Amino acid sequence: MGSARIFNFAAGPSMLPEEVLQEAAAELSNYKGTGMSVMEMSHRSDVYARIFESVQTAFRRVMNIPNNYSVLFLQGGATLQFAMVPMNLIGKTGSADYAVTGSFSGKAAKEAEKYGKIHISASSEDKNFTYIPRQEDLEIFPNASYFHYCANNTIYGTEWNYVPETGEIPLVCDMSSNILSKPVDVSKYALIYAGAQKNMAPAGLTVVIIRNDLAGNAFPYTPIMMDYATMIKNDSMYNTPPCYNIYILGLVLNWVEKLGGLKALQKRNEEKAALLYECLEESQIFHPVAEKEARSNMNVTFRSDSPELDAMFVARAADAGFVNLKGHRSVGGMRASIYNAMPPEGVAALADFIRVFEQNILR
Amino acid sequence: MGSARIFNFAAGPSMLPEEVLQEAAAELSNYKGTGMSVMEMSHRSDVYARIFESVQTAFRRVMNIPNNYSVLFLQGGATLQFAMVPMNLIGKTGSADYAVTGSFSGKAAKEAEKYGKIHISASSEDKNFTYIPRQEDLEIFPNASYFHYCANNTIYGTEWNYVPETGEIPLVCDMSSNILSKPVDVSKYALIYAGAQKNMAPAGLTVVIIRNDLAGNAFPYTPIMMDYATMIKNDSMYNTPPCYNIYILGLVLNWVEKLGGLKALQKRNEEKAALLYECLEESQIFHPVAEKEARSNMNVTFRSDSPELDAMFVARAADAGFVNLKGHRSVGGMRASIYNAMPPEGVAALADFIRVFEQNILR
Numbered sequence: 208m209g210s211a212r213i214f215n216f217a218a219g220p221s222m223l224p225e226e227v228l229q230e231a232a233a234e235l236s237n238y239k240g241t242g243m244s245v246m247e248m249s250h251r252s253d254v255y256a257r258i259f260e261s262v263q264t265a266f267r268r269v270m271n272i273p274n275n276y277s278v279l280f281l282q283g284g285a286t287l288q289f290a291m292v293p294m295n296l297i298g299k300t301g302s303a304d305y306a307v308t309g310s311f312s313g314k315a316a317k318e319a320e321k322y323g324k325i326h327i328s329a330s331s332e333d334k335n336f337t338y339i340p341r342q343e344d345l346e347i348f349p350n351a352s353y354f355h356y357c358a359n360n361t362i363y364g365t366e367w368n369y370v371p372e373t374g375e376i377p378l379v380c381d382m383s384s385n386i387l388s389k390p391v392d393v394s395k396y397a398l399i400y401a402g403a404q405k406n407m408a409p410a411g412l413t414v415v416i417i418r419n420d421l422a423g424n425a426f427p428y429t430p431i432m433m434d435y436a437t438m439i440k441n442d443s444m445y446n447t448p449p450c451y452n453i454y455i456l457g458l459v460l461n462w463v464e465k466l467g468g469l470k471a472l473q474k475r476n477e478e479k480a481a482l483l484y485e486c487l488e489e490s491q492i493f494h495p496v497a498e499k500e501a502r503s504n505m506n507v508t509f510r511s512d513s514p515e516l517d518a519m520f521v522a523r524a525a526d527a528g529f530v531n532l533k534g535h536r537s538v539g540g541m542r543a544s545i546y547n548a549m550p551p552e553g554v555a556a557l558a559d560f561i562r563v564f565e566q567n568i569l570r
Numbered sequence: 571m572g573s574a575r576i577f578n579f580a581a582g583p584s585m586l587p588e589e590v591l592q593e594a595a596a597e598l599s600n601y602k603g604t605g606m607s608v609m610e611m612s613h614r615s616d617v618y619a620r621i622f623e624s625v626q627t628a629f630r631r632v633m634n635i636p637n638n639y640s641v642l643f644l645q646g647g648a649t650l651q652f653a654m655v656p657m658n659l660i661g662k663t664g665s666a667d668y669a670v671t672g673s674f675s676g677k678a679a680k681e682a683e684k685y686g687k688i689h690i691s692a693s694s695e696d697k698n699f700t701y702i703p704r705q706e707d708l709e710i711f712p713n714a715s716y717f718h719y720c721a722n723n724t725i726y727g728t729e730w731n732y733v734p735e736t737g738e739i740p741l742v743c744d745m746s747s748n749i750l751s752k753p754v755d756v757s758k759y760a761l762i763y764a765g766a767q768k769n770m771a772p773a774g775l776t777v778v779i780i781r782n783d784l785a786g787n788a789f790p791y792t793p794i795m796m797d798y799a800t801m802i803k804n805d806s807m808y809n810t811p812p813c814y815n816i817y818i819l820g821l822v823l824n825w826v827e828k829l830g831g832l833k834a835l836q837k838r839n840e841e842k843a844a845l846l847y848e849c850l851e852e853s854q855i856f857h858p859v860a861e862k863e864a865r866s867n868m869n870v871t872f873r874s875d876s877p878e879l880d881a882m883f884v885a886r887a888a889d890a891g892f893v894n895l896k897g898h899r900s901v902g903g904m905r906a907s908i909y910n911a912m913p914p915e916g917v918a919a920l921a922d923f924i925r926v927f928e929q930n931i932l933r
Binding site: 212213215217218219220221222223225228229231232233235236237241242243244246247248249250252282283284285286287289290291294318321322402404409410411412426427428430431432433445446447448449450451452455528530531 | 575576578580581582583584585586588591592594595596598599600604605606607609610611612613615645646647648649650652653654657681684685765767772773774775789790791793794795796808809810811812813814815818891893894
């Protein structure tokens, strides 16, 4: 099987570590002698309760999460959090601050307008989201219930290289596309959320890390499934959680710990990204899209000055086993998503392919 | 592997067909030569789009769904539908009718009270939900935006053996625990919803069948992920759907069609249930909990007159490979959930085990 696998640069859902897939396949029909698949287990059974608890514990250990935070395993993706966050948190003052640095943070701000007054603290739309605002350019309103930003912008290939200082204003962050890619000081945040399908597990699981004192202030019309207090109280099991996705997250966390944890992964991810960015800086036909200090270690956006050449590159790369490199339509060009599970060999091979492609073009 | 599997009578998540698990395991790491797992596929990729469309088409074919209905693949379980239904439908008149025949229909009615005036059209709580109200006992209010009921009550082991006649009032039904167990005349319904984890797929997928003209009337504060109109317009892909669960649903639908479709499954399920109910009627120590005409073909609740004897039965059954037979705490006794994937041999073996247990007790 190994050799038949290809390098998948999709922005999400995206690659999972090969050994995770092999382990999942081996015990899919019969989990550790229980006579059943994890997919078939009652979420209230002892055997599943042990899986659930071990995943939660591993997640806390890997992310180094303080005791006054809860880890929730929910559904609906980051997009449901766009509503769930304000439904629970904006009631305090009636307003919130949003930094808009890409498509998803823009959607988050728009969704939040249903629930209160939204102030755009910063936006990088003036340069098509190719940069991240500096700390000194963030307008923090003292009356905000929270400040929301998106740590990594999948579509534009930009990533915040600092944690915003917001004083007394609680910090809320969408980490969907860079969670588990590097250490995070969770204590700086009030709430972190992330869809699973980039660095954690198959689509259908949303992880929320919430400081416990923030729960309990939902609007009266908030669905019970969207009240953080309900989910904290019921340890994510008010109804049946996405059990199998949670189990896969556990396998991924084992893999993360085997590699040395988030510090080791950070080094690995920085090295992987550097391979590509260096290759692109040397290139005479391709160039990175994002400004240098805003470049993402997860999504590398690049292009030539010719859409035709870009299309040719994408097609030839796919033929060579590098798939899903076409950039999002709002950026054009190419995007190589190199999340945790993309092996360094995959990135090195892509860099080589770029060089050879270029030599053939310039010849 | 086959012989090591046990008979799992869990109420959900519950058994999946063994050949579905084997097929999923075989192609988990590399789906049909694509070099990647279905878990890793971009939901916008051609290969995943083909999977998605084939599952939707198969679901329409198996359930015989008219063209003016949409089939949606959502998240959040039936419990999120408890809010989503009124958020989208109750605005028409401001009120709705609910029949309360168990725990989940009670929770649905309670959740709906956040969004409008709820009228309880019927309740079987007076006899601890052991029966289903008759058509002539349903109070239908002409001003209701819809009438809601739950077709099968997992906890109490009762099932509606008729479709309520509600005249002009749109009919909304929670079919979480009996969908795909028998043919349904979808045209009688305005909206059907079901969590996947009993008869369809691993937990984390919710299927909604909605008549298209009902969408578009959501309250302004409805999260965009909970607006049926958004999901119809985006064919369930406003954000990343639970892709792998949908793929497993496809394998289950193939299995349903191989068995002959819903008519054949209905016969099989009736025969399976009859095996157990006949055994319990003959028993001198056990008896069914539900009234005869309300008995569920999916969840068979039964007990003796002694909680100690029930506990002994559950323990001995588990030792013999019949697991998860303990009844819900609100009913006590035992519950054998015998959804589609429970093979007739499993039910026959359980009936034999009951008889032998009884002989040993009465000896």
